[in-house]
Amino acid sequence: xxxxxxxxxxxxxxxxxxxxxxxxxxxxxxxxxxxxxxxxxxxxxxxxxxxxxxxxxxxxxxxxxxxxxxxxxxxxxxxxxxxxxxxxxxxxxxxxxxxxxxxxxxxxxxxxxxxxxxxxxxxxxxxxxxxxxxxxxxxxxxxxxxxxxxxxxxxxxxxxxxxxxxxxxxxxxxxxxxxxxxx
Ligand SMILES: [Zn+2]
Ligand SMILES: [Zn+2]
Numbered sequence: 133x134x135x136x137x138x139x140x141x142x143x144x145x146x147x148x149x150x151x152x153x154x155x156x157x158x159x160x161x162x163x164x165x166x167x168x169x170x171x172x173x174x175x176x177x178x179x180x181x182x183x184x185x186x187x188x189x190x191x192x193x194x195x196x197x198x199x200x201x202x203x204x205x206x207x208x209x210x211x212x213x214x215x216x217x218x219x220x221x222x223x224x225x226x227x228x229x230x231x232x233x234x235x236x237x238x239x240x241x242x243x244x245x246x247x248x249x250x251x252x253x254x255x256x257x258x259x260x261x262x263x264x265x266x267x268x269x270x271x272x273x274x275x276x277x278x279x280x281x282x283x284x285x286x287x288x289x290x291x292x293x294x295x296x297x298x299x300x301x302x303x304x305x306x307x308x309x310x311x312x313x314x315x
Contacts, residue, residue: 137236139264142257143283145173149192149254150200151280151294160196163189170246180240181249191247195222195254202258203270203281211267215259222251275302 152160152169160166163186170177170184184192198218205211223241240252261269261283273280273294280294293299 138239138253138256139260141173141176142253143261145176145250146199146254146257147203147281147283148172149196149250150203153196153200153279155277155279160189160192166192170250176253177246177249181244181246184246188245188247192250195247195251199254199258200281202255204272205267205270208262208267211262211270215255215262218251218255219259222248222255224252224256273298 149160149169152158152165160169163184166184166189198214202211202214202218205214219239223244224239225241226237226239227242228235229238239256240249244252258270268289269284271282271284271291271294273282274292275294275298278294278298280298282291282294284291293302
């Protein structure tokens with residue numbers, strides 16, 4: 133799948149941000165964990181946003197909930213409405229940047245706080261998925277023991293689980309259930 137400027141790393145970052153909140157544990161519950169998460173995307177934000185502060189944690193949790201709700205949208209109108217609210221809330225503003233030579237568009241506010249940077253970039257990522265590939269690419273894991281989200285990049289949009297771990301576990305469980313019915 134051919135992803136544009138905002139739909140490779142930013143989409144990956146949006147999905148992994150949502151997935152820090154599992155059923156049993158939250159791997160983004162301390163400032164250390166938040167810093168660790170953001171360090172993985174340092175090349176994206178360094179020079180573009182201020183490093184995260186302790187006081188950002190609550191707002192990042194709110195952003196995470198909004199992203200989960202957005203990915204849970206199963207129709208275009210609703211997804212568009214939700215993403216537009218987020219783009220406005222986090223101050224996404226188009227501007228032409230020449231930092232890498234070729235002029236291209238950026239949407240995160242200039243000199244932004246970590247929260248508005250993260251909000252604008254992840255919302256733009258998901259906005260690009262909606263526009264370029266459609267809302268049916270948004271997915272939530274079908275496993276009862278998992279609430280992870282994913283972007284379905286399969287050719288026939290057939291993905292049902294967040295990961296191979298979940299699809300294998302579910303396939304094994306279904307096989308066992310069939311076997312015990314037969315017995
Ligand atoms: Zn750029
Ligand atoms: Zn899963």
